[in-house]
Amino acid sequence: MVEWIWDPIVATAAILLGSLAAYGLLIAGRRIVKPKPTPEKVKTYACGEELKPDEIHADSEQFFSPIRRVLKPFYRYIQPAHTGALNTYLLWAVVGFIIILVIILLTVR
Amino acid sequence: MIPHAPILAIFLPLFAAFLMPVIGILARRRDIKHARELFAIGTMIAVLVIVASMMSEVWSGKILVYQLGGWPPPWGINLTVDALAIQMAFMIAGLGTLVMIYSAAYMRRDTGLSYFYTLALLLMAGMMGTVLTGDMFNFYVFLEIMCIASYALVAFRRDSNSIEASIKYLFIGALGTSFILLSVAMLYGVIGSLNIADLGAKLAIIRGAAEPVPMILVAALALFVAGVMIKVAMVPFHIWLADAFTAAPTAISALLAGPAAVVGIYWVARLPYLPFGLPVGIILVSLGLLSMVVGVLMALTQRDFKRMLAYHVISQKGYMVLGLGLGTLGSVLGAQGGLFHLLNHSTYKCMLFMCAGVVLFRTGSxxxxxxxGLGKNMPVTALTFLVGALAISGIPPLNGFVSKYTIYLGGIEAGLPIVTAIAVLVSALTFASFFKAFSSVFLGQRSERFREIQEGPKLMLFPMLAMAMICVAIGLLPALGFDIVGPAQAAAENSAGYISQVIGGI
Structure with missing residues (x-):
């Protein structure tokens, strides 16, 4: 049954071969240019202002902002519902129990 | 098999826990370094050997029934070790040993380590008891031992965040255990027995009768399911988990994400067949799907490393519950996938928390x-995190792919291709989330203050590397995993065999 589901050795060999071929193409297409870095060249600028490494970190909450926009209803209602208030959370658990009870009642009886 | 192995697997960590304060005092007086750490690791290795000694006998199809005090079931308390229980016990012992090794380095800056190891060993004893017991009330007692130890461990550092998280965990966890106790009391009131096999046999007779199932049994099942779901942290019962895993010392987060996750899922796998044997497949599939989706979407927006991992615990447990739910709807692959995902997830999630712990240990953030930019300073941690991230995202050829793929096939086998589609989508979102995590922590520009940061201590890297190797090995040789979960899945469904071997048949 396992062989039918997934032959990992063949698949891994194919993945490695594919990766090697892709890397070979990358190497073959690369122009050989001798880098000449100077301290000024490797600095990061934004609107003419030099930024320090600590200041150029992507905002982790907005990292996938398109996904947040697509799933706006979820993030508008479900995320704020995680209030941290214990009594709300206990209410969720009790409501969850009632829903389970109703489903079992409908299924069993 | 080592004589008295089932009871030794529970009592050894229990006695070691109570011996730990004495070891601490002796070590301080005689100036013996690392005595508590070595004692805890030694205890866990011994437990692992004891559990391993039972495996061949159990995998040959036998169910080990250990009668406490020589009293036969259902009159006396018994421990019952079938292939499902042995999978869980092996995972608890194996991952527990690795977490203890990690803790020896991670907790070295903390004080009160005698308390820490006492509680950690109590947690181990509780976990081992919940999966090996053949008695419902004993299950409740061991669950309470496990839970009370984990509430205390979450609050171990006694800062405001950890105390708040622990109190939330305590209240919600207590609600869960109260549900379970009430369910056990109702069962005892109606059936007059606490032995799981005896309850299963008597409930089968009630189910077989022409009359509808009594309302009190429906209520008992609903309470039991809700209690177990609080422990498993399925949405909407999940709310304790993110705070507890974020605020606990990372060694404890790893312990709760790995070995402790086993306990809840064990009962999710058991309860559709024993003792109730009533249909709960729809509930399991619904809660599993809901948890997968809500968990991953919450994880996507997190700013905190450990909090993101915590939400992924909810999402990945959703996969397990979904797979086991599909199993009750007739999909063997679904049930095997659920149990396989438990084996895999416990390994790589434990490892991912350990990676987060190394980062926190070195950077303080x-x-x-x-x-x-920490990949330059911590190449081993970055590599192990990458292995874990790819595994949890279901990328071939790692272990996470095999179990997720089996669950995808389970969805199709059960005639629910939409479930498979959602599961694949959640895997893609999981990958996106871990891409963000890897990029934010290990890639990009390094802050000036992290220029001198070093790789984690070797004692912390060893368990991480061991787990990374397990992830690769099971991914390349999935038969290793199927050899464990195949008999476990068959044992979970074989309630007649369980009953006949424990009490001699229905």
């Missing part, structure tokens, strides 16, 4: 916005 677990905020994505403060970290970055």
């Amino acid at each position: 677990q905020k994505f916005d403060e970290l970055g």
Whole structure:
């Protein structure tokens, strides 16, 4: 049954071969240019202002902002519902129990 | 098999826990270094050997029934070790040993380590008891031992965040255990027995009768399911988990994400067949799907390393519950996938928390916005995190792919291709989330203050590397995993065999 589901050795060999071929193409297409870095060249600028490494970190909450926009209803209602208030959370658990009870009642009886 | 192995697997960590304060005092007086750490690791290795000694006998199809005090079931308390229980016990012992090794380095800056190891060993004893017991009330007692130890461990550092998280965990966890106790009391009131096999046999007779199932049994099942779901942290019962895993010392987060996750899922696998044997497949599939989706979407927006991992615990447990739910709807692959995912997830999630722990240990931060570029300083941690991230995202050829793929096939086998589609989508979102995590912590520009940061201590890297190797090995040789979960899945469904071997048949 396992062989039918997934032959990992063949698949891994194919993945490695594919990766090697892709890397070979990358190497073959690369122009050989001798880098000449100077301290000024490797600095990061934004609107003419030099930024320090600590200041150029992507905002982790907005990292996938398109996904947040697509799933706006979820993030508008479900995320704020995680209030941290214990009594709300206990209410969720009790409501969850009632829903389970109703489903079992409908299924069993 | 080592004589008295089932009871030794529970009593050894229990006695070691109570011996730990004495070891601490002796070590301080005689100036013996690392005595508590060595004692805890030694205890866990011994437990692992004891559990391993039972495996061949159990995998040959036998169910080990250990009668406490020589009293036969259902009159006396018994421990019952079938292939499902042995999978869980092996995972608890194996991952527990690795977490203890990790803790020896991770907790070295803390004080009160005698308390820490006492509680950690109590947690181990509780976990082992919940999966090996053949008695419902004993299950409740061991569950309470496990839970009370984990509430205390979450609050171990006694800062405001950990105390708040622990109190939330305590209240919600207590609600869960109260549900379970009430369910056990109702069962005892109606059936007059606490032995799981005896309850299963008597409930089968009630189910077989022409009359509808009594309302009190429906209520008992609903209470039991809700109690177990609180422990498993399925949405909407999940709310304790993110705070507890974020605020606990990372060694404890790893312990709760790995070995402790086993206990809840064990009962999710058991309860559709024993003792109730009533249909709960729809509930399991619904809660599993809901948890997968809500968990991953919450994880996507997190700014905190450990909090993101915590939400992924909810999402990945959703996969397990979904797979086991599909199993009750007739999909063997679904049930095997659920149990296989438990084996895999416990390994790589434990490892991912350990990676987060190494970063926190060295940098003092677990905020994505403060970290970055650490791959240059911590190549081993970055590599193991990458292995874990790819495994949890279901990328071939790692172990996570095999179990997720089996669950996808389970969805199709059960005639629910939409479930498979959602599961694949959640895997893609999981990958996106871990891409962010890897990029935020290990890639990009490194802050000036992290220039001199070093790789984690070797004692912390060893268990991480061991787990990374397990992830690769099971991915390349999935038969290793199927050899464990195949008999476990068959044992979970074989309630007649369980009953006949424990009490001699229905």
